[in-house]
Structure formats: C-alpha cells, structure tokens
Amino acid sequence: MKRDDLSQAMRSSLRRLPPPHDAHYGIVPPPPPEEGVPIGEAMRSLDRARGAFGQMDTVAKQMSDRYIISRILTRREAVSSSSIEGTQSTLDKLLSVEETGGDESKDAARQVRNYALALDKFLPLATEQGYAVFSVDLLKELHRAVVKDDPDYRYTPGEFREHVVWIGGGRDIAYSTLNPPPPDDIAGCIDQTIDYLRNEGMQQMNQSLLMRMAIGHAHFEAVHPFPDGNGRVGRLLLPLMMAAEGHVPIYLSPYIETRKGAYYASLKEAQQRLDYQPLIGFLADAVAGTVDELMKTRAALAELSGMWKERRKFRKGSAAARALDELPHYPVVTAKRLGELLAISPPQAHQAIAQLEDAGILAERTGYARNRIFIATEALNIINRPFGEEPILPRNDASKPEPTLGISGP
Structure with a gap:
C-alpha cells in the first residue's frame, strides 16, 4: 500500500x-x-x-x-x-x-x-x-x-x-x-x-x-x-x-x-x-x-404474456390460464410448486402443465419420469439476458420456444 x-x-x-x-x-x-x-x-x-x-x-x-x-x-x-x-x-x-x-x-x-x-x-x-x-x-x-x-x-x-x-x-x-x-x-x-x-x-x-x-x-x-x-x-x-x-x-x-x-x-x-x-x-x-433495465424487462414480459395467450385458447379462470401470471416469477417450476401457487390438486397441476407444454410455453428439462422440472424458456431468456441488452421476443408464429445458449442443462 x-x-x-x-x-x-x-x-x-x-x-x-x-x-x-x-x-x-x-x-x-x-x-x-x-x-x-x-x-x-x-x-x-x-x-x-x-x-x-x-x-x-x-x-x-x-x-x-x-x-x-x-x-x-x-x-x-x-x-x-x-x-x-x-x-x-x-x-x-x-x-x-x-x-x-x-x-x-x-x-x-x-x-x-x-x-x-x-x-x-x-x-x-x-x-x-x-x-x-x-x-x-x-x-x-x-x-x-x-x-x-x-x-x-x-x-x-x-x-x-x-x-x-x-x-x-x-x-x-x-x-x-x-x-x-x-x-x-x-x-x-x-x-x-x-x-x-x-x-x-x-x-x-x-x-x-x-x-x-x-x-x-x-x-x-x-x-x-x-x-x-x-x-x-x-x-x-x-x-x-x-x-x-x-x-x-x-x-x-x-x-x-x-x-x-x-x-x-x-x-x-x-x-x-x-x-x-x-x-x-x-x-x-x-x-x-x-x-431502466427493469422497465424494459417488465414491458417485454407483458408483451410475451399476450403472445402466450394467442397460442392457445385457455379457458378463463383455468389453472393453465392462471399459471401464465405466475411464470414471470417462477420461470423454473415443478408441478408441486405450481399446485401450491394456484391452490390446485396434483392432477390439476399436471393437466395445466401439459396444456402449457402443448402451447410451447413450458418445456421439461430433466427427462425424468418423476421430480420433473419445467422451464418457461422464453420468459427466462428475457429475465436473464446480459445487463444492457435489449429483450428478444419470440416470433409471433412460434409454437415452441427457440433454445438459447447459456441456459444450463440438468
């Protein structure tokens, strides 16, 4: 010194x-x-x-x-x-x-x-x-x-x-x-x-x-x-x-x-x-x-939510529809967690996840039959982008999220 x-x-x-x-x-x-x-x-x-x-x-x-x-x-x-x-x-x-x-x-x-x-x-x-x-x-x-x-x-x-x-x-x-x-x-x-x-x-x-x-x-x-x-x-x-x-x-x-x-x-x-x-x-x-970064993220997630809702007609008030509001806070989620968040039974949680998978909103990452983890990749890509970079939204015609480098595997 x-x-x-x-x-x-x-x-x-x-x-x-x-x-x-x-x-x-x-x-x-x-x-x-x-x-x-x-x-x-x-x-x-x-x-x-x-x-x-x-x-x-x-x-x-x-x-x-x-x-x-x-x-x-x-x-x-x-x-x-x-x-x-x-x-x-x-x-x-x-x-x-x-x-x-x-x-x-x-x-x-x-x-x-x-x-x-x-x-x-x-x-x-x-x-x-x-x-x-x-x-x-x-x-x-x-x-x-x-x-x-x-x-x-x-x-x-x-x-x-x-x-x-x-x-x-x-x-x-x-x-x-x-x-x-x-x-x-x-x-x-x-x-x-x-x-x-x-x-x-x-x-x-x-x-x-x-x-x-x-x-x-x-x-x-x-x-x-x-x-x-x-x-x-x-x-x-x-x-x-x-x-x-x-x-x-x-x-x-x-x-x-x-x-x-x-x-x-x-x-x-x-x-x-x-x-x-x-x-x-x-x-x-x-x-x-x-x-400023947070406001950009917030706006991008709101736009992404609108795109998700266009991919499939979710029944109003259904577990899958309500899950869309939770995914920006829990972009990595299990069926158990989703059930707790929405106060629904395990069969209802699994049904909601299946609908969200079918719409390309969630993707299973473990490959396991049990203790499976699901990722809302498009939301996580927005949230976890390098600081200062503009959010990238998926194409409007996307039915499946594009894989992104940097998101680690199981």
Missing part, C-alpha cells in the same frame, strides 16, 4: 499491523462523515436516480403488476453479487435448487441461494423497522448466510477476523492497494459503521439516501471485518438501506457486475482519499440504469 495514494487524513489514521506483518500499516478509517460531502459532477446522476426511485415506488403500487417486487429480482441479485466475488452459478441453476433442494449441500448454487434467502428474511424487517434494523448482529447474520455453505471458508461464519488481511497484491502484502485495520480495531470501527447506518445523526439532514449508501458501503468495505465475504455483505446493505428508507429495493449487482472496474475504482477513491463523489455518482447511475 503506497502512502502517496492516501489523503492526508488517511495517512494520519495509519496503525502498525501486528506480527508477522509489523513492517506494514493498516488504515483505521475515520467515522463516516455526518456533514454534507461534495458531489460535484454527480449531481446530474443523483437527479436521474431520484426520478428512478419515484418511478419504482409508483409502479410498485400497481398491485396488478407484481414483477417490480418479484422474488426473481432478488435471485438475479444473488447470482450477480456472488459472481463479482468469484462464486459462479446461473439463475436457472439457482431456481432449480430452490425447486428440488439440490443434490449437494455445498455447491455454488446453494451458496447463492443463501444470499437470496437473506434478502427474503431481512428486507421485510428493514421495511418494518426502518434504520433500527442495522446492528452488529445483523452484519454477522448476513455473513453467516453468504458463507455457511462455502466449502473453502475455513473460519467461523459470522465472526470478525482475528488476523491481518489486505486488498490487492495477491499473497504479498507489500503490493497491496489497501490494508484494512488491525483486528483489534475492527469492533470499534464496525460500531461506527452501525451508528452511521442507523441514520440517527446529522447525516439524515445533510445527506441524501444515495450519499449515505455510498458512504456506508465504503466504510464497511474499508473495515473489512470478516476474513472473506465482505463484498457480498456490503452489497446486501444497499437494498436494505433502500427498504429502511421506505423505497422499493432496487438490486444493483447486475449493473455492478458489468462495470466492476469502475465500481472498484470509485470504491478505492472513497477508501484511500475520502473522496465519495465517484462512488455516489456510480451508485446513482446504477439506480437509474437498473430501473
């Missing part, structure tokens, strides 16, 4: 690391600022992001369209956030694990599923409790969720690190880009993070939500309290802060995944020089870009 890369305030916060790394220093980050911080060129991005928040909140109130708060969005967030840290899975694998339970207890898909389940558990609490939801125990629970099925994690999930870590430089601390604080300073630094996240100080008057998201995220990542998994925990804090503020959460990891270089560069400016402007602008652009 080069001292010349640090601002004067950060150089003054250096503390010698314990042996065997006592030739080096770690940064004990100062408390997150509660006063206003310069935003400069980020102002235009902040304006767009405020409009995006308003658009999301308005659309979410249209209860006839549930996609804006669909569980599928948390699943895609989980896949992308985990991928940023090197845990590779796919959306359809994750959804298949949720339908079947999976065969292995410690594979990547189950790790990603744990991330999604953490969102399922804590987002409602953040909505209910507001900023009071943030605590040291919450951070530890989030960490347990993201690493508990990681076979390579050698420490106790949810416990702060007791050794020196560094960012960048591979195995040699001499080439690091940032040295987080010594282990003895972690507890005090995390208390400062929590105090800030609870939004009880002057930051609630001096800083907007996006400013607080950037500052809180940067401070947590600078402390780096856990041996591993800090990036995933830090990104979990972002939708939790939105929910605590009363907004519909916007999941930013798919955007971040496509722009990792800019993300890490802006995070480094905040951590090395206390310059939050690049990270504020980045997160604001992420919010606006994510909402």
Whole structure:
C-alpha cells in the first residue's frame, strides 16, 4: 500500500499491523462523515436516480403488476453479487435448487441461494423497522448466510477476523492497494459503521439516501471485518438501506457486475482519499440504469404474456390460464410448486402443465419420469439476458420456444 495514494487524513489514521506483518500499516478509517460531502459532477446522476426511485415506488403500487417486487429480482441479485466475488452459478441453476433442494449441500448454487434467502428474511424487517434494523448482529447474520455453505471458508461464519488481511497484491502484502485495520480495531470501527447506518445523526439532514449508501458501503468495505465475504455483505446493505428508507429495493449487482472496474475504482477513491463523489455518482447511475433495465424487462414480459395467450385458447379462470401470471416469477417450476401457487390438486397441476407444454410455453428439462422440472424458456431468456441488452421476443408464429445458449442443462 503506497502512502502517496492516501489523503492526508488517511495517512494520519495509519496503525502498525501486528506480527508477522509489523513492517506494514493498516488504515483505521475515520467515522463516516455526518456533514454534507461534495458531489460535484454527480449531481446530474443523483437527479436521474431520484426520478428512478419515484418511478419504482409508483409502479410498485400497481398491485396488478407484481414483477417490480418479484422474488426473481432478488435471485438475479444473488447470482450477480456472488459472481463479482468469484462464486459462479446461473439463475436457472439457482431456481432449480430452490425447486428440488439440490443434490449437494455445498455447491455454488446453494451458496447463492443463501444470499437470496437473506434478502427474503431481512428486507421485510428493514421495511418494518426502518434504520433500527442495522446492528452488529445483523452484519454477522448476513455473513453467516453468504458463507455457511462455502466449502473453502475455513473460519467461523459470522465472526470478525482475528488476523491481518489486505486488498490487492495477491499473497504479498507489500503490493497491496489497501490494508484494512488491525483486528483489534475492527469492533470499534464496525460500531461506527452501525451508528452511521442507523441514520440517527446529522447525516439524515445533510445527506441524501444515495450519499449515505455510498458512504456506508465504503466504510464497511474499508473495515473489512470478516476474513472473506465482505463484498457480498456490503452489497446486501444497499437494498436494505433502500427498504429502511421506505423505497422499493432496487438490486444493483447486475449493473455492478458489468462495470466492476469502475465500481472498484470509485470504491478505492472513497477508501484511500475520502473522496465519495465517484462512488455516489456510480451508485446513482446504477439506480437509474437498473430501473431502466427493469422497465424494459417488465414491458417485454407483458408483451410475451399476450403472445402466450394467442397460442392457445385457455379457458378463463383455468389453472393453465392462471399459471401464465405466475411464470414471470417462477420461470423454473415443478408441478408441486405450481399446485401450491394456484391452490390446485396434483392432477390439476399436471393437466395445466401439459396444456402449457402443448402451447410451447413450458418445456421439461430433466427427462425424468418423476421430480420433473419445467422451464418457461422464453420468459427466462428475457429475465436473464446480459445487463444492457435489449429483450428478444419470440416470433409471433412460434409454437415452441427457440433454445438459447447459456441456459444450463440438468
């Protein structure tokens, strides 16, 4: 870690690391600022992001369209956030694990599923409790969720690190880009993070939500309290802060995944020089870009639904007709799941699936006689397309969905 890369305030916060790394220093980050911080060129991005928040909140109130708060969005967030840290899975694998339970207890898909389940558990609490939801125990629970099925994690999930870590430089601390604080300073630094996240100080008057998201995220990542998994925990804090503020959460990891270089560069400016402007602008652009992507997906799925209804005359109120409304949320589904969603008997669920298969809306993927999984491939292709690409709808005369590369097999 080069001292010349640090601002004067950060150089003054250096503390010698314990042996065997006592030739080096770690940064004990100062408390997150509660006063206003310069935003400069980020102002235009902040304006767009405020409009995006308003658009999301308005659309979410249209209860006839549930996609804006669909569980599928948390699943895609989980896949992308985990991928940023090197845990590779796919959306359809994750959804298949949720339908079947999976065969292995410690594979990547189950790790990603744990991330999604953490969102399922804590987002409602953040909505209910507001900023009071943030605590040291919450951070530890989030960490347990993201690493508990990681076979390579050698420490106790949810416990702060007791050794020196560094960012960048591979195995040699001499080439690091940032040295987080010594282990003895972690507890005090995390208390400062929590105090800030609870939004009880002057930051609630001096800083907007996006400013607080950037500052809180940067401070947590600078402390780096856990041996591993800090990036995933830090990104979990972002939708939790939105929910605590009363907004519909916007999941930013798919955007971040496509722009990792800019993300890490802006995070480094905040951590090395206390310059939050690049990270504020980045997160604001992420919010606006994510909402734009979401609206395109929502419109494409609505158009696809209309195309499905033209392929076959489903009896009004039938199980197959009602299933069409569930498939954007459950594009990977079993007969048991469909029966639960529609409150119908197993024979009715199988009959509905047969009708949807006949119309080319569902396709069986396992080839098994039992425990079969069905995929609404056309919907999944729209939902799971690379971030920033335009949705591709099937041809109007399609009776069977075209196979798409990138959707994994059984």
